[in-house]
Amino acid sequence: MKRTSTNIWARPWPLLVLLLSACASSPPQPGSPSVKPAAEGSDADQMAAAALALWGTNASANGSQALNQIQKATQAAPDRPELLWLHLRLCTEVAGCEPEPIEARLRKLDPGSGTVWLGALSRAQARRDARAEAQILDMMTKAAHFNVYWTTLVAKLSPPLSKTPVGTSVAQPMPAPLTNAMNATIGWLSSLTIPAFRAVTLACDEQHVREPETRARCQQVAQALERSDTTLVEGLGLGIEQRLAIANSGAAMQVMDRIQTLRHQNQAAGTVVAAQVEKDKFAEQMIKLMEQLKKEQDVSRAILRWAGQPLTP
Template identity: 70%
Template sequence: MKPSSRNGWARTWPLLMLLAGCASAPPEQGGYTAPPTAEGNDVDQLAATALALWGTDASGNGSQALSQIQKAVKAAPERADLQWLHLRLCIEVPGCEPQPIETQLRKLDPTNGAVWLGPLSRAQQRRDTRAEEQILEMMTKAGHFNVYWTTLVARLAPPLSRSPVATSVAQLVPTPLTNAMNSTVTWLSSLATPAFAALSTACDEQHVREPATRVRCEQISQVLQKSDTTLAEGIGLGIAQRLTIPDSASALQVRQKVQTLRHQNQSSGAVIAAQVEKEKFSAQMLKLMAQLKKEQDVSRAILRWAGQPLTP
């Protein structure tokens, strides 16, 4: 599996699904009943409800999901993670205009290149080459392509653990927190992964033959590798592989990075999948994710805890 394939990293990302998948069945499709809250305006509860509404029935619950996430961002307008979730839900729901949300996210996190993924996709759909070039140039100035992965999982899984999504699964030993993590990571990855498709296309083997695009994609590759998921880092490394001369020193260096990232992702997943006390480990994972802002750091922490090497 090469991460340079558009969906290559999507097949192994994220590693947390390996733990949750062992403990529960996939979330059932159908109507979602939100759990009651004391005040009705808890921000993470609202966001979790929005995600669950979309995840259980995207076509039927889209407007309700948007209503819930809009309440969440209104209650916590300073939270970039919620604005990102709002943006991705908006893009998935017909009739929602993403531009105002992108503008707000850009204000909250001006160095995040992920805010340009939507405009890039729309430029490609319009076949507006000039706009695409301008957006790629803006991406070269970014500091990262973050999707607030660990933050969202850590904050949304606990309220979801008290919902029908987590508690209605028939199990010999109930694992509601692990079930909630399973649902959360499944739905978040379904929202995040397609966001990078336009960038993969813009920097594919054909487009990087153009000198100016090649320079931009090389710079974007470096930015992607500073991001908060193995998905974004893997896409960046895939672009780097396309840009290096085969068998050169730089190609060897990129290949080593790819092998290390794959090793950490897969080995961490194996450690997670081997855990017997699922609920206890899920709780520990959520605490770890609340502290660490990068999925890759979570992987390395798991390997250190398990006494396993960080390199293949």
């Protein structure tokens, strides 16, 4: 079985993005089949899927409609942090939307999450407010995790999206609507998630961690990032730890071992996914798995165990 050459540090996509190559399609681009808002009486997942599809197919034209849909979804299901996170990310990406009230709601719903401070950190950096940036990093050091509710969102939004014509912009030789919907969902969620973490990466870059207090804060933030529910964010935390570790030290070697293990699990599980012939049947099984396992890393390990593959390089 040939191993994929994807490098999660050079191209930090979550594992399931490797499904894209397996189904030979790509997320819809502007000009793909038009997306309509969810019908009246739709449930929260249907409205959230419509919001993501509206933004994903044409963010500039559909931004206000996407916000309207996700706002309805969070009103229908106010106790679901994954929908509030999606609302927050869409708000941040659409001009004119004020994210602070959504951040406050998510902070109450998931007080242990460090992701609720990412927007505030970015705004402090934009103002060049070093004092506020330090205070926000302090808040982040207390985070229990930096979850982005990855498996929950993919599992909940892919099925309703599979019932729309936006799952793929490329004709498929064998119809695979659920796989194509997962393709689109994963691509769009990745595009929303990655920019959110640029602020913390900048705050803990090589220049900033030369300052002792910032270095100490970034060490703690890195450990919280490593408790995230997605490979992407755990990898960012390990990258910061690698930057902080003394070269050739025992700590540096331990971090490298963890990086290599995470990279191996990401790539090897992706190879298993890409090798499947019955795409939609496997996609159904993956959704069931994601409904049980709340961390993408656990999904990777479960796939490897199922395939009889080693968990370490």
